[in-house]
Amino acid sequence: MNKKIAKKSNIRILDGNQAAALGAKLSRVQVIAAYPITPQSPVTEKLSEFVERGELDAQYIAVESEHSALAVCVSASMVGARTFTATSAHGLAYMHEMLHWAAGARLPLVMACVNRAMGAPWNILNDQQDSISQRDTGWIQIYARNNQEIIDSVIQAYKIAESIYVPVMVCYDGFILSHTEMPVDIPAQEDVDKFLPPYKPHTVLDPANPRNYNLVTLANPRVNSEGVLCHGYMELRYLLQEALQNSKETMIKVGQEFGQLFGRNYANMCWEHRLDDADVVIVAMGSLAMEATVAADMLRKAGHKVGVLGLRVFRPFPKTEVVKVLKNSCLVVVFDKNISYGLEGATCSEIKAALYGSPVRAAIRNFIVGLGGRDIKARELVDAVNRSLLSMKEGDLNKESPEWICDI
Amino acid sequence: MKVTAANLTEKEYLLPGNRTCPGCALALAYRHILKALEGQVIVTVPPSCLTVLHGMYPVTSVAIPCVNTPFASTAASASGLVAGLKALGKRGLTVLAIAGDGGTHDIGLQALSAAAERQTDFIYICYDNEAYMNTGNQRSGSTPLGAISGTTPILGKQQNQKDITAIMEAHNIPYIATANASHPLDLYEKVKKARAIQGTRFIHVFIPCPPGWGFSFKDTIKIGKLATETGWVILYEIENGVFRLTAASQSIAQRGSLKSLREYIQGQGRFKNITEEQIAELQRWVDARWKRCMARAGNSYSE
Numbered sequence: 001m002n003k004k005i006a007k008k009s010n011i012r013i014l015d016g017n018q019a020a021a022l023g024a025k026l027s028r029v030q031v032i033a034a035y036p037i038t039p040q041s042p043v044t045e046k047l048s049e050f051v052e053r054g055e056l057d058a059q060y061i062a063v064e065s066e067h068s069a070l071a072v073c074v075s076a077s078m079v080g081a082r083t084f085t086a087t088s089a090h091g092l093a094y095m096h097e098m099l100h101w102a103a104g105a106r107l108p109l110v111m112a113c114v115n116r117a118m119g120a121p122w123n124i125l126n127d128q129q130d131s132i133s134q135r136d137t138g139w140i141q142i143y144a145r146n147n148q149e150i151i152d153s154v155i156q157a158y159k160i161a162e163s164i165y166v167p168v169m170v171c172y173d174g175f176i177l178s179h180t181e182m183p184v185d186i187p188a189q190e191d192v193d194k195f196l197p198p199y200k201p202h203t204v205l206d207p208a209n210p211r212n213y214n215l216v217t218l219a220n221p222r223v224n225s226e227g228v229l230c231h232g233y234m235e236l237r238y239l240l241q242e243a244l245q246n247s248k249e250t251m252i253k254v255g256q257e258f259g260q261l262f263g264r265n266y267a268n269m270c271w272e273h274r275l276d277d278a279d280v281v282i283v284a285m286g287s288l289a290m291e292a293t294v295a296a297d298m299l300r301k302a303g304h305k306v307g308v309l310g311l312r313v314f315r316p317f318p319k320t321e322v323v324k325v326l327k328n329s330c331l332v333v334v335f336d337k338n339i340s341y342g343l344e345g346a347t348c349s350e351i352k353a354a355l356y357g358s359p360v361r362a363a364i365r366n367f368i369v370g371l372g373g374r375d376i377k378a379r380e381l382v383d384a385v386n387r388s389l390l391s392m393k394e395g396d397l398n399k400e401s402p403e404w405i406c407d408i
Numbered sequence: 409m410k411v412t413a414a415n416l417t418e419k420e421y422l423l424p425g426n427r428t429c430p431g432c433a434l435a436l437a438y439r440h441i442l443k444a445l446e447g448q449v450i451v452t453v454p455p456s457c458l459t460v461l462h463g464m465y466p467v468t469s470v471a472i473p474c475v476n477t478p479f480a481s482t483a484a485s486a487s488g489l490v491a492g493l494k495a496l497g498k499r500g501l502t503v504l505a506i507a508g509d510g511g512t513h514d515i516g517l518q519a520l521s522a523a524a525e526r527q528t529d530f531i532y533i534c535y536d537n538e539a540y541m542n543t544g545n546q547r548s549g550s551t552p553l554g555a556i557s558g559t560t561p562i563l564g565k566q567q568n569q570k571d572i573t574a575i576m577e578a579h580n581i582p583y584i585a586t587a588n589a590s591h592p593l594d595l596y597e598k599v600k601k602a603r604a605i606q607g608t609r610f611i612h613v614f615i616p617c618p619p620g621w622g623f624s625f626k627d628t629i630k631i632g633k634l635a636t637e638t639g640w641v642i643l644y645e646i647e648n649g650v651f652r653l654t655a656a657s658q659s660i661a662q663r664g665s666l667k668s669l670r671e672y673i674q675g676q677g678r679f680k681n682i683t684e685e686q687i688a689e690l691q692r693w694v695d696a697r698w699k700r701c702m703a704r705a706g707n708s709y710s711e
Contacts (some may be wrong), residue, residue, distance in 0.1 A: 030496070059492075064518055064519065068481060068518075071477060071519070078475055078492070080492060207472060212474040213474065224466035
């Protein structure tokens with residue numbers, strides 16, 4: 001812990017939704033647009049309460065849909081307002097078009113995504129299928145492992161987004177975090193103000209300097225009325241990819257600054273648990289990765305050298321960090337609370353892709369767990385690792401398909 | 409002072425060299441809309457013929473600030489602009505959402521209804537060319553009974569259009585008006601009036617479309633005027649619940665006779681397969697609506 005913490009701690013018992021709402025409030029958001037959906041609804045209620053009590057000087061727009069929620073945020077952001085929205089599952093899916101639009105327009109929106117399963121059939125409980133399904137929309141995705149990380153990530157998200165003009169999604173597990181109370185150290189407003197400067201928009205919506213944003217753009221560069229060659233659609237897409245690729249540097253810098261001011265360092269893309277001498281590494285995201293630390297400790301007691309790699313950031317995907325962390329591993333067990341139908345869990349694919357061309361030659365196992373809120377216990381993770389170790393010893397380096405921890 | 413073509417604001421916000429089809433009534437309407445707002449506006453527009461008019465990056469044919477927004481989101485985008493301006497304490501700018509009939513009657517209706525219910529402080533203009541013209545003329549919720557379109561190619565549309573203005577009136581908004589590109593000064597005055605009012609203001613503008621409707625581009629004004637003369641379009645405004653006929657519709661009401669709808673229908677290729685029964689049904693629809701408007705125009709003060 002850094003000793004130069006600006007303010008003494010202010011620890012309260014908060015659930016994840018309260019932490020997200022407080023994070024937005026401390027970031028002094030100016031326009032909030034949201035539509036209720038389980039398990040995100042308390043975020044919308046809390047923020048409305050802040051606004052109605054006069055504790056937060058913001059416009060709260062109670063829209064009729066998530067599509068409109070994000071459309072409000074996009075246009076308000078273009079005018080120059082800092083915006084916030086929150087959603088889950090079907091709400092996020094309904095935003096899909098606007099997710100692309102926000103990133104394409106290079107607007108620094110921040111949203112909380114309370115991870116929930118997608119229908120059909122209806123299910124309101126947790127998995128990560130919703131946000132994983134949106135991974136190619138050009139948003140940065142951060143996955144919080146506890147409520148402290150939710151509030152801290154929301155505040156950092158604004159600084160990241162507004163530095164590089166890329167929107168950020170802060171994801172956290174529905175119910176497991178959203179409705180579970182735990183101690184959270186709430187940053188002081190004056191410190192957040194020091195950390196987070198006011199938002200400077202890249203757009204000018206002024207009749208004295210009229211400009212037309214996001215109109216039809218051809219694939220090839222084209223000259224403007226002054227004869228200057230301007231980017232085509234393809235160049236604009238390249239720049240978005242470049243921004244995402246380079247965003248790691250900004251995220252680490254912002255995480256470091258946050259650590260210096262608040263004593264909680266986020267200068268990393270992923271976090272580690274007992275990895276130093278580990279030859280078996282469990283990989284997971286969000287609260288599942290916390291569960292995995294319990295499993296790793298149990299496996300350690302049984303004599304295995306097991307550690308955990310917790311993916312904090314999914315986009316941009318931390319390829320070099322993953323390779324570095326996994327360099328001494330002989331077995332990597334990836335637990336996914338999502339499934340890319342017809343292939344495997346999304347994080348497993350990403351890990352495999354990251355390892356391509358690297359010297360790491362570990363066996364990789366993928367387990368699909370916890371879909372639709374299916375309970376997953378540390379001992380089940382332990383069993384999965386033991387099974388993987390056994391099959392590896394039998395010379396089985398690879399498995400064609402992911403294994404499911406369920407009753408089929 | 410009464411606005412005439414001679415004393416209209418000289419400043420142009422719609423610049424020469426835009427990409428509309430010849431004889432496009434939207435260009436005419438939009439020119440007058442922007443003049444009425446004197447450029448003190450932020451426009452939000454979904455994909456539509458207006459997007460084409462606005463040009464392609466990095467060149468645009470308008471001298472006003474504008475954001476483009478996805479199809480379903482026009483009124484939500486306007487809500488975001490209004491909220492952002494309010495949050496930043498910026499005053500004096502009108503937020504104008506302008507969308508076609510597909511973007512209003514169909515895909516944009518949910519967001520529009522919600523923005524009106526929230527009494528969002530903006531002007532919404534629906535420019536209605538009675539089909540998805542930007543994508544090449546497919547039927548919309550505003551396409552008339554009997555009209556041929558890309559998706560009603562042989563039999564013509566089997567249902568009549570929905571009354572979007574009545575839908576908007578049910579939202580209890582302070583200003584609602586209908587207009588017709590062929591009566592540009594009436595449109596100009598309505599936009600000017602709307603500009604001075606707070607809350608959600610809705611203006612429906614009738615936009616004759618030469619290629620979509622199958623008439624010669626030199627006849628745009630003629631077809632538009634015929635629409636008013638036959639009662640297909642009725643020019644009115646509803647200000648705080650008070651109904652008033654305007655311009656040509658007011659004169660017709662005073663003179664007391666509409667031309668036969670057949671005159672309007674027969675000049676357009678889109679109605680080439682319309683049946684006699686359909687014409688009669690449309691005529692009944694026009695007559696009933698005209699009767700209602702006449703009654704309202706006479707009675708609304710005494711109610």
